[in-house]
Amino acid sequence: MKTYLDCYPCFLRQALSASRRAGVGEARQLAVLRRVLDTLKSLPPGATPPEVAHQVHRMVRAESGVADPYRQAKEESTRQALAIYPRLKALVEQADDPLDTAIRLSIAGNIIDFGARESYDLWETVERVLHQPYALDDREKLREALSQADHLLYLGDNAGETVFDRLLIEVLPLPVIYAVKGGPVLNDATLEDALAAGLDEVATLIDTGADAAGTILSLCSDSFREAYEAAPLIIAKGQGNYETLSEAGPKVFCLLQVKCEVIARDLGVPVGSIVVKQSTRA
Amino acid sequence: MKTYLDCYPCFLRQALSASRRAGVGEARQLAVLRRVLDTLKSLPPGATPPEVAHQVHRMVRAESGVADPYRQAKEESTRQALAIYPRLKALVEQADDPLDTAIRLSIAGNIIDFGARESYDLWETVERVLHQPYALDDREKLREALSQADHLLYLGDNAGETVFDRLLIEVLPLPVIYAVKGGPVLNDATLEDALAAGLDEVATLIDTGADAAGTILSLCSDSFREAYEAAPLIIAKGQGNYETLSEAGPKVFCLLQVKCEVIARDLGVPVGSIVVKQSTRA
Numbered sequence: 173m174k175t176y177l178d179c180y181p182c183f184l185r186q187a188l189s190a191s192r193r194a195g196v197g198e199a200r201q202l203a204v205l206r207r208v209l210d211t212l213k214s215l216p217p218g219a220t221p222p223e224v225a226h227q228v229h230r231m232v233r234a235e236s237g238v239a240d241p242y243r244q245a246k247e248e249s250t251r252q253a254l255a256i257y258p259r260l261k262a263l264v265e266q267a268d269d270p271l272d273t274a275i276r277l278s279i280a281g282n283i284i285d286f287g288a289r290e291s292y293d294l295w296e297t298v299e300r301v302l303h304q305p306y307a308l309d310d311r312e313k314l315r316e317a318l319s320q321a322d323h324l325l326y327l328g329d330n331a332g333e334t335v336f337d338r339l340l341i342e343v344l345p346l347p348v349i350y351a352v353k354g355g356p357v358l359n360d361a362t363l364e365d366a367l368a369a370g371l372d373e374v375a376t377l378i379d380t381g382a383d384a385a386g387t388i389l390s391l392c393s394d395s396f397r398e399a400y401e402a403a404p405l406i407i408a409k410g411q412g413n414y415e416t417l418s419e420a421g422p423k424v425f426c427l428l429q430v431k432c433e434v435i436a437r438d439l440g441v442p443v444g445s446i447v448v449k450q451s452t453r454a
Numbered sequence: 455m456k457t458y459l460d461c462y463p464c465f466l467r468q469a470l471s472a473s474r475r476a477g478v479g480e481a482r483q484l485a486v487l488r489r490v491l492d493t494l495k496s497l498p499p500g501a502t503p504p505e506v507a508h509q510v511h512r513m514v515r516a517e518s519g520v521a522d523p524y525r526q527a528k529e530e531s532t533r534q535a536l537a538i539y540p541r542l543k544a545l546v547e548q549a550d551d552p553l554d555t556a557i558r559l560s561i562a563g564n565i566i567d568f569g570a571r572e573s574y575d576l577w578e579t580v581e582r583v584l585h586q587p588y589a590l591d592d593r594e595k596l597r598e599a600l601s602q603a604d605h606l607l608y609l610g611d612n613a614g615e616t617v618f619d620r621l622l623i624e625v626l627p628l629p630v631i632y633a634v635k636g637g638p639v640l641n642d643a644t645l646e647d648a649l650a651a652g653l654d655e656v657a658t659l660i661d662t663g664a665d666a667a668g669t670i671l672s673l674c675s676d677s678f679r680e681a682y683e684a685a686p687l688i689i690a691k692g693q694g695n696y697e698t699l700s701e702a703g704p705k706v707f708c709l710l711q712v713k714c715e716v717i718a719r720d721l722g723v724p725v726g727s728i729v730v731k732q733s734t735r736a
Contacts, residue, residue: 177470177487178470180470181466181470182463184462188462206495209494213492
């Protein structure tokens with residue numbers, strides 16, 4: 173997905189929010205904003221939002237000297253999600269269709285996204301998403317693909333959301349490789365966040381090799397790209413993965429909540445929608 | 455009030471929204487955004503948000519060739535407000551304290567602000583503001599000042615809000631000079647918007663001489679500045695006037711709804727608050 177003009181204000185907002193999370197004063201916040209203004213003036217044509225955000229959040233880390241501004245937020249998100257894990261697990265176990273409920277819960281967990289918003293009500297979101305009609309619904313194609321694949325690459329998104337992903341992986345009928353980010357960006361999960369969520373107990377953990385949101389293959393490590401190419405089926409969580417993989421071909425299924433107007437417009441659905449969407453080919 | 459860093463993304467958002475209202479295509483929208491990025495990189499220290507917005511909206515008008523991008527929105531706002539004017543008038547006439555109700559209605563009308571938000575529910579706002587406690591409440595000082603002044607300068611804000619201002623002016627016990635903007639900026643009322651609201655029937659109309667939101671005295675005409683200096687009492691409507699006159703001294707009373715986090719922080723009250731605040735001295 174291309175970067176829309178509406179993304180410009182959002183990058184500034186993210187830069188400011190990340191700078192404040194990094195604890196720097198107003199003079200440094202302004203210095204970060206000025207660097208972001210320069211970046212926005214010279215965006216390469218066709219850059220996806222995560223490619224721009226990659227530069228923006230690198231600047232915040234460089235200017236603040238803080239390697240992981242969202243570390244505290246990520247740990248808190250994981251704690252909150254683990255606290256309700258038993259209730260969520262019971263929902264799956266008692267469901268008529270555990271796979272369907274687990275898919276919904278994994279999408280519900282996608283609300284934990286500090287790139288799109290600063291706050292959310294986690295349990296309210298769970299209750300909503302459990303009963304919400306899908307705005308785009310390729311679940312049957314996903315089920316079909318799950319029945320045929322010998323393994324699955326699961327592209328994670330945010331810390332805390334990892335716990336919801338674990339619930340889905342626990343009911344998936346095939347071995348799963350779970351990929352986290354290779355370094356901090358926004359509140360995206362890195363290896364320690366995946367471990368804190370217990371994902372090592374249910375999947376093989378790898379990382380993208382990149383400190384970028386979504387999956388920008390050109391920035392990823394060779395070993396990640398090999399795993400990506402070898403995967404017969406990929407679940408890609410969240411807006412960042414949709415933004416980078418919406419045209420990555422039919423082995424990719426994007427599972428997400430639509431949390432901003434730009435994604436809503438690109439998908440042709442309202443903000444607040446839940447989506448399971450098989451990617452097209454560019 | 456100074457320009458906060460949180461205003462930066464908001465200026466980009468406003469520029470984009472105004473460009474689209476002007477009907478220009480994406481290439482020109484991008485050209486506007488790039489000019490705004492340059493402007494934001496070199497803000498003079500201490501600039502108020504309306505001073506920055508003044509440059510931003512001039513760029514939109516220059517780049518689009520559209521003299522008044524909000525013309526249609528302003529006319530529609532006035533029509534909507536006039537449609538409920540009889541109901542609002544009845545509320546004032548039936549009130550135990552007509553002045554108090556009219557002040558509340560004038561603040562309710564301040565929701566019609568396309569700088570802060572793209573949409574609102576007008577009647578819902580009226581019903582809310584009629585009963586909402588004030589977050590800051592200098593109404594008694596305002597009443598006292600009204601009883602002593604021989605006339606009043608009323609600094610208007612947005613088209614449509616003008617109709618709500620008219621209701622207040624109709625119960626004020628002294629002659630009123632009503633000031634609109636000297637040229638188009640955002641959905642701020644200009645002379646034709648005031649006339650469409652019938653304000654010429656209840657007040658002497660003047661304009662600021664400036665196509666800027668709020669009241670930036672250095673940009674205003676000599677004749678406006680004379681009226682400003684001569685006024686024993688000033689009612690200043692909306693966020694823009696608060697941003698430019700919050701330290702203009704005790705003859706100024708700011709009446710507004712708090713519609714963004716920046717104003718909320720500056721005033722120390724929550725978003726959604728209603729406020730009557732006597733200005734301090736710088």
